[in-house]
Amino acid sequence: MPKFMSEEWLNLYEDALNKNEAYAKAASWWTGDFIFIVRASGNLNHDIMGYIGLTHGKCTGVKPISSEDEFEVVKPDVSASSPDKVAVEYTYEASHDTWIQIIKGELDPIRGLLSGKAKIQGEMAKVLKATDAAKELVRTASLIDTEFY
Template sequence: MPKLFSQEWVDEYIKAINSNEEYEKSAKDWEGDFLFVIEPDEELEEPKYVYIDLYHGKARKGFVVSDPSEVNPEFEFRGKFSSWKKLLDGEIDPIKGLITRKFVLKGNMAKVMKYTKAAKLLVECTKQVETEM
């Protein structure tokens, strides 16, 4: 079982995205890359970063990032480790998570607001990856 935000986990997540036909349809025009950030809390000492490039309904590439200045993503989605755990367990709805500031999304909001179904499906894809927290 891959550990959250390990390269193995990223590879499995990309597989889940790329085999999801509904995601492919709903994001068919999407062009934009993300940096996902786990912020440290009581259970995590150092931040973790994953870069995913999403393009026309597919994840083109994804990798673990050690230094966030190495990448220049269009969007950044960040939250504490405890929040990520709840998100992946389905205890937190991602939009509620953003409204209640458990997560922060940086980037062009108007663009994201056009792809709400794709965003929902991206989170659902994480549930297909058995994850060791």
């Protein structure tokens, strides 16, 4: 069973997203890559992060991220300041314990933002228009047999 946000888990997530017709439909208009940030809490004693490429209802790639120096949040169609950095439009950040609640369906990802349990960097108005896509991102993650820390 892969650990949450490991390379193996991310690859399974990419495959599952690309097979999810409900996600493809809900996110058909979406462009904007994410870094999912999992902050240390509970049994996790270090932060973990993963890049998720998302364009027009498809996952275009995934990658474990070792440090916040590896990415930069940018406006749409803007490159990162360094070729060594991954350019993303969004980060979604929550504690490990909150991520577990989200993946298990105990906390809606948008409610997580509105309650302050999660934070987002990027254009919030666009994210709020994509609630169905966000729910499918979470539902897809819940289908993966995951070992949490």
